[in-house]
Amino acid sequence: MTETVIDIHELTKSYNGTKAVDGLSLQIQRGEIFGLLGPNGAGKSTTILMLLGLSEPDSGTINVLGLNPTREPIPVKRRVGYLPDDVGFYEDRTGFENLMLTARLNGIPEETARGRATELLEQVGLTHAANKKAGAYSRGMRQRLGLADVLVKSPEIIILDEPTLGIDPTGMEELLGLIRKLSREQHLTVLLSSHQLHQVQQICDRVGLFVRGQLLAQGDVSSLSRTLFADDPIIITAEMDGYSSRLQDEIRSIEGVHHLEVGASLQADNSPAEADVPEPDTAVRLIIRSSTDCSPEVARRIVEGGGRLFSLSRQQYGLDEIYHRYFAGGDDKHGEKSDSKHYSQA
Amino acid sequence: MERRATASITAKLKSLGASASSLAAKVKQSLSKRPGPSARDSVRAHHSGPSPFGVLIRKEVADHIRSWRFILLLGIIALTCVASLYTAMNSIQEAIRSDSETNDFVILKLFTISDGTLPTFIGFVGFLGPLLGIGMGFDAINSERNKGTLSRIMAQPIHRDDLLNAKFVASLMVISLMFLTLGLLTMALGTLIIGIPPTFEEFLRVISFLVVTIFYVAFWLNLSITFSVRFRQPATSALSSIAVWLFFSFFFDMILNLLARGIAPNAATATMNDVLNYQNMMLWLGRLSPYTLFNEAASTLLMPSIRNLGPLTTEQVYGAIASPLPFGQSLLLVWPQITGLTAATLICFAISYVMFLRQEIRGRA
Numbered sequence: 001m002t003e004t005v006i007d008i009h010e011l012t013k014s015y016n017g018t019k020a021v022d023g024l025s026l027q028i029q030r031g032e033i034f035g036l037l038g039p040n041g042a043g044k045s046t047t048i049l050m051l052l053g054l055s056e057p058d059s060g061t062i063n064v065l066g067l068n069p070t071r072e073p074i075p076v077k078r079r080v081g082y083l084p085d086d087v088g089f090y091e092d093r094t095g096f097e098n099l100m101l102t103a104r105l106n107g108i109p110e111e112t113a114r115g116r117a118t119e120l121l122e123q124v125g126l127t128h129a130a131n132k133k134a135g136a137y138s139r140g141m142r143q144r145l146g147l148a149d150v151l152v153k154s155p156e157i158i159i160l161d162e163p164t165l166g167i168d169p170t171g172m173e174e175l176l177g178l179i180r181k182l183s184r185e186q187h188l189t190v191l192l193s194s195h196q197l198h199q200v201q202q203i204c205d206r207v208g209l210f211v212r213g214q215l216l217a218q219g220d221v222s223s224l225s226r227t228l229f230a231d232d233p234i235i236i237t238a239e240m241d242g243y244s245s246r247l248q249d250e251i252r253s254i255e256g257v258h259h260l261e262v263g264a265s266l267q268a269d270n271s272p273a274e275a276d277v278p279e280p281d282t283a284v285r286l287i288i289r290s291s292t293d294c295s296p297e298v299a300r301r302i303v304e305g306g307g308r309l310f311s312l313s314r315q316q317y318g319l320d321e322i323y324h325r326y327f328a329g330g331d332d333k334h335g336e337k338s339d340s341k342h343y344s345q346a
Numbered sequence: 347m348e349r350r351a352t353a354s355i356t357a358k359l360k361s362l363g364a365s366a367s368s369l370a371a372k373v374k375q376s377l378s379k380r381p382g383p384s385a386r387d388s389v390r391a392h393h394s395g396p397s398p399f400g401v402l403i404r405k406e407v408a409d410h411i412r413s414w415r416f417i418l419l420l421g422i423i424a425l426t427c428v429a430s431l432y433t434a435m436n437s438i439q440e441a442i443r444s445d446s447e448t449n450d451f452v453i454l455k456l457f458t459i460s461d462g463t464l465p466t467f468i469g470f471v472g473f474l475g476p477l478l479g480i481g482m483g484f485d486a487i488n489s490e491r492n493k494g495t496l497s498r499i500m501a502q503p504i505h506r507d508d509l510l511n512a513k514f515v516a517s518l519m520v521i522s523l524m525f526l527t528l529g530l531l532t533m534a535l536g537t538l539i540i541g542i543p544p545t546f547e548e549f550l551r552v553i554s555f556l557v558v559t560i561f562y563v564a565f566w567l568n569l570s571i572t573f574s575v576r577f578r579q580p581a582t583s584a585l586s587s588i589a590v591w592l593f594f595s596f597f598f599d600m601i602l603n604l605l606a607r608g609i610a611p612n613a614a615t616a617t618m619n620d621v622l623n624y625q626n627m628m629l630w631l632g633r634l635s636p637y638t639l640f641n642e643a644a645s646t647l648l649m650p651s652i653r654n655l656g657p658l659t660t661e662q663v664y665g666a667i668a669s670p671l672p673f674g675q676s677l678l679l680v681w682p683q684i685t686g687l688t689a690a691t692l693i694c695f696a697i698s699y700v701m702f703l704r705q706e707i708r709g710r711a
Contacts, residue, residue: 049707054500074503074504077504082498088495089498090409092409101401105499106503
């Protein structure tokens with residue numbers, strides 16, 4: 001089932017001359033969980049507001065469930081649930097009453113709404129607090145109530161803006177697990193924005209990296225690291241002694257390896273120098289960059305070549321590296337450059 | 347014979363019952379033609395239940411009535427009404443004795459006279475009405491924004507202006523209900539104590555006075571809603587509204603007096619036209635204040651003996667009989683004032699409407 005439910009094409013929006021969203025094109029399929037990742041101020045919230053027709057784009061087209069949200073916001077908002085970042089509730093009403101208000105605004109009949117609100121409160125684990133005033137809710141409870149509030153209209157798409165902001169790690173895990181469970185059960189399309197990559201990595205089918213209004217890359221996490229680190233997605237670090245130039249050639253000839261660094265194992269100040277063959281009996285650290293996972297082959301050749309292998313570790317670029325490579329430095333272009341430079345040296 | 351008669355009566359009753367039940371069936375049928383249970387089963391039935399606008403109004407009215415703020419304001423206004431009624435009672439006998447020509451309008455005097463220790467009903471309402479309007483509107487939009495509920499409500503399938511309209515309509519409904527109740531209660535209490543029932547004209551005059559009051563309070567309500575759209579902090583919008591209120595209640599008159607002294611024609615050399623122009627000019631300036639507009643409209647409606655609001659020359663008064671104006675004529679006399687108040691209200695509403703529609707819906711930022 002690959003029906004496109006959100007289709008954004010060349011979307012642009014600027015505030016006071018600065019482009020918040022710049023030529024964004026994005027397709028989201030029905031039933032998937034899409035993570036929109038980006039640092040603060042990348043234009044994530046602006047994009048979401050435009051998806052709901054709460055803000056008008058300068059140019060470009062948006063299509064949500066076959067509708068243009070700028071022209072027909074009401075039908076779109078009827079079928080799309082939106083959880084704003086830092087959601088608020090009417091504090092002198094109970095959680096249940098807050099849900100009922102949303103249900104009534106969506107024209108859900110009283111009886112159905114009651115049943116749905118009770119059921120949703122149970123699903124998000126707030127049954128015990130249903131009749132407590134929302135003002136007394138903790139941050140995590142508010143977010144969970146927010147999730148129930150989004151689901152009360154039985155939406156087809158839910159858009160969550162920074163759903164994990166300000167919740168403790170346990171609460172965050174619970175919330176994300178809940179989002180995933182609910183979306184799978186009800187076959188919901190989920191678009192969530194975040195700058196917390198680890199959490200998003202756990203539950204998203206696909207992510208899009210959004211920096212300074214532009215979508216840098218999209219795809220699932222492994223394909224993202226393949227595109228972003230096309231040359232060397234995998235790093236193998238080996239500590240050994242008995243290193244020789246013959247072994248070096250052996251390792252280099254392994255398919256997929258295209259970069260080899262040799263450094264002193266325990267002396268940090270010894271700067272890495274490629275193809276510099278040290279004394280055979282000193283311990284060295286090899287840093288091998290390769291496009292495929294060839295760690296067994298590396299181990300075999302080291303042992304067969306007469307070296308003693310102390311440790312071998314394999315590392316794949318995750319979102320964390322991606323984050324540092326693209327986001328760190330925020331709005332500062334120099335920061336990004338120096339950061340990527342730092343990584344090419346590592 | 348008797349039995350036959352009873353039989354025919356029972357037959358008639360039966361046929362009546364039958365036709366009634368068929369009528370009931372028809373009514374049921376026609377009722378079920380409206381979006382009924384079948385449509386309600388679907389969650390997506392948008393026409394079942396009240397419209398989103400109705401839901402918002404219901405919520406706002408409930409919020410107002412539950413709030414401490416409203417109870418306090420209601421308490422203040424109710425107290426002042428009792429106080430002004432009390433002073434009116436104290437001086438009403440004297441008043442009736444002193445001018446025998448307008449004795450017909452005893453009930454109206456309840457609203458307009460005082461023994462001098464406390465202001466009259468009109469005075470109180472003119473002074474405290476704005477406070478009520480400001481109190482109900484100053485945090486209409488910015489509190490929603492600060493609590494983070496604005497973006498949540500806006501994400502529901504409602505039009506953006508629904509929220510603003512609902513805030514205004516709900517507050518106006520509460521205010522109208524409150525003033526109608528207070529006005530009618532005052533009238534009822536007065537009737538009970540004095541023992542003279544109000545005439546129909548008196549009743550009409552009181553009702554139209556209450557309507558003017560509602561317009562007047564609606565102006566202040568809208569002004570404070572405008573400030574609540576403009577300013578992010580409820581304290582700022584409350585203070586700005588109160589500043590405008592104080593300006594019109596106290597300083598406007600002082601400024602007018604200063605101005606009057608400055609532009610007054612020289613008494614020795616001025617012609618009658620100069621004086622007339624001067625008087626009209628001052629009247630016109632005074633009417634820039636909603637407070638003046640309200641006072642003129644209210645006192646004309648409640649005091650039938652007021653025949654004119656501007657200066658009158660002796661020629662114009664010559665030959666006029668000092669009799670009270672009929673209700674229609676009084677209404678005609680203050681029509682410009684009522685229009686002015688309504689216009690001011692609408693201008694404020696339009697400003698807040700345009701500002702709100704152009705504003706970004708963001709979180710708490």
